[in-house]
Amino acid sequence: RKEVEQDPGPFNVPEGATVAFNCTYSNSASQSFFWYRQDCRKEPKLLMSVYSSGNEDGRFTAQLNRASQYISLLIRDSKLSDSATYLCAVINTGGFKTIFGAGTRLFVKA
Amino acid sequence: NAGVMQNPRHLVRRRGQEARLRCSPMKGHSHVYWYRQLPEEGLKFMVYLQKENIIDESGMPKERFSAEFPKEGPSILRIQQVVRGDSAAYFCASSPDRDRQYFGAGTRLSVL
Numbered sequence: 001r002k003e004v005e006q007d008p009g010p011f012n013v014p015e016g017a018t019v020a021f022n023c024t025y026s027n028s029a030s031q032s033f034f035w036y037r038q039d040c041r042k043e044p045k046l047l048m049s050v051y052s053s054g055n056e057d058g059r060f061t062a063q064l065n066r067a068s069q070y071i072s073l074l075i076r077d078s079k080l081s082d083s084a085t086y087l088c089a090v091i092n093t094g095g096f097k098t099i100f101g102a103g104t105r106l107f108v109k110a
Numbered sequence: 111n112a113g114v115m116q117n118p119r120h121l122v123r124r125r126g127q128e129a130r131l132r133c134s135p136m137k138g139h140s141h142v143y144w145y146r147q148l149p150e151e152g153l154k155f156m157v158y159l160q161k162e163n164i165i166d167e168s169g170m171p172k173e174r175f176s177a178e179f180p181k182e183g184p185s186i187l188r189i190q191q192v193v194r195g196d197s198a199a200y201f202c203a204s205s206p207d208r209d210r211q212y213f214g215a216g217t218r219l220s221v222l
Contacts, residue, residue: 032209043201043213044153087152091209096166098143098211102152 001026004090006101013108017078021104023088024070032091033064033071037084038103044087047073078108112137114204115184116214124222129189129196131217135204142185143203143211144170144177153201159185192221 006023013019025033033050048055050062050071061074071088085103092099115134123129135142140160145153155169159179170177174192179185189196199218203211 034210043215044203046210046212049210089211096158096208097155097168099155100145100153 002102003027004088004099004101006086006088006104008102008104010105010107013078013106015078015080015108015110017108018074018076019078019106020072020074021086021088021106022070022072023101023104024068025090025099026069027090027092028069029093030069030090031093033062034089035060035062035071035073036087036089036100038087039084044100047086075106078106080108080110082106083108114202114212114214116202116217118217119215120218120220122220122222123192125193126191129192129219131187131189131200131202131219132184133187133202133204133214134184135202136206136212139204139206139212141205141208142179143205144185144187145201145203147199147201147216156187189219192219194221197221 004025035047036044037047038044048057048062050064054063059076063072085105087103088101090099117132142159144156147153157170157177158166174190176188197220199216201213201216203213205211
């Protein structure tokens, strides 16, 4: 079983839709969580950190569920420019290694 | 404030040659990470360095691969005697705090 797993998608949604992705992690010692977005053939860009209390940045909301060991990303009012691959990343307690999921691909259509 | 700079952007090598990939972190960042990404796959951690120290190289193959981050100058990922399976995108990231990472544009290595 992979340490960090994501549904590869693709998710095809119309503009204005709300879409949510989950990312599960297997190591209960995981301590830090992040969402990145990656456009085709580009570098990953940090979207947001994920805090225990949840956090919101404009149309994006991230949540952490430690009991079920997953993090989620909610995108409201999807824009064409949101089309990308969304990667979750996890760092384990006392560790340095960042483990990335394989990504969820999102296509937002007009 | 310039971002993370990687060069070259594209590198072509023949089997058996050496590849040197460079990464200059963002100003003020002392943490550097290297990742490899194959087409349609996620990022695979290779190595984490701080100035003059390798902190975690658990993701790096034991042979042919090495990394350094000298006191002066960029971080270098070196691949000796490249093989076709080394063809990939290699990304470097730097961090101010070991958590949030900012990525360079990557080096795409092609081995003929």
